[in-house]
Amino acid sequence: MPTDARAAAARNNAEWCDIVCGSHGLVGRTDDEAWSVPRRSPQWYPDAVTLRPGVDAEVLLARIDAGPGASVKDSFADLDLSGYGFRVLFDAQWIHRPPTAAPVDAPLTPIRTPEGLAAWAAAHGGGELFRPALLTDPRVRILARHDDRGAVTGGAVLNGGDGRYGVSNLFTRTADPRTIWNGVRATVPTASLLGYEPNPDLPPALDAGFLPTGPLRVWLHD
Numbered sequence: 637m638p639t640d641a642r643a644a645a646a647r648n649n650a651e652w653c654d655i656v657c658g659s660h661g662l663v664g665r666t667d668d669e670a671w672s673v674p675r676r677s678p679q680w681y682p683d684a685v686t687l688r689p690g691v692d693a694e695v696l697l698a699r700i701d702a703g704p705g706a707s708v709k710d711s712f713a714d715l716d717l718s719g720y721g722f723r724v725l726f727d728a729q730w731i732h733r734p735p736t737a738a739p740v741d742a743p744l745t746p747i748r749t750p751e752g753l754a755a756w757a758a759a760h761g762g763g764e765l766f767r768p769a770l771l772t773d774p775r776v777r778i779l780a781r782h783d784d785r786g787a788v789t790g791g792a793v794l795n796g797g798d799g800r801y802g803v804s805n806l807f808t809r810t811a812d813p814r815t816i817w818n819g820v821r822a823t824v825p826t827a828s829l830l831g832y833e834p835n836p837d838l839p840p841a842l843d844a845g846f847l848p849t850g851p852l853r854v855w856l857h858d
Contacts, residue, residue, distance in 0.1 A: 640849075642730045642849045643687070644830055645831065648801075650666065651802070652795045655775065656681055657673050658769075659767040666687075669691050669695075670691055670699070671685045672684040672696070678765055684697075685709040687711065689712040696715075704721075704857050707854060707856045707857070710853040710855060713850075713851040715853070722855040722856060724855060725855060727851060728852050730831070730850050731830070733821070735825070735828055741822050742819060743819060744781055750768045753771060755787075755788050758788075779791050790815070791806070792806040794824065803820055818844050
């Protein structure tokens with residue numbers, strides 16, 4: 637695991653982007669500079685994720701379809717893509733939580749069937765973005781919170797392994813988001829958790845014990 641938690645989070649997030657793109661039939665490329673995909677990524681997913689500071693912008697953009705609709709996750713917030721037709725879509729913070737004692741909140745429930753995934757995706761709002769191939773990938777855990785009637789009220793995705801997981805797609809429809817963050821922690825209590833939070837103030841992730849580790853930026857070509 638890289639000693640820099642931000643670099644570790646960026647690489648883990650790039651792995652998740654690659655998994656999602658792969659489930660849509662898109663083959664990504666990863667090297668020391670970046671992860672990228674040559675054709676337009678699915679909705680809400682970047683076409684490239686930088687993996688170190690100081691990546692050359694022109695070389696990076698040459699790896700993707702850099703026309704309208706393209707997006708780049710600038711993991712170290714050090715690129716300037718404004719001269720290439722891009723604008724800043726949002727700024728965010730990478731976050732990290734080392735292993736600690738499990739919270740009292742109940743663990744989230746793994747989704748294991750296509751039908752369960754469809755219900756989870758509908759509650760999440762991602763719909764057909766989340767394809768059944770994700771259920772067979774050993775690096776992925778799709779997690780849900782259900783109400784007494786069995787309806788999905790919240791959830792998250794974990795990706796990774798070997799004691800380190802990225803947290804993404806965390807959502808809630810009725811519950812306090814803190815219960816979902818803590819449910820993730822309770823699901824893998826001995827793991828180190830990585831992710832990012834678009835909210836610059838970081839609650840409720842901070843309340844769940846996550847620490848900011850550095851800024852990132854997402855660029856979009858209109």
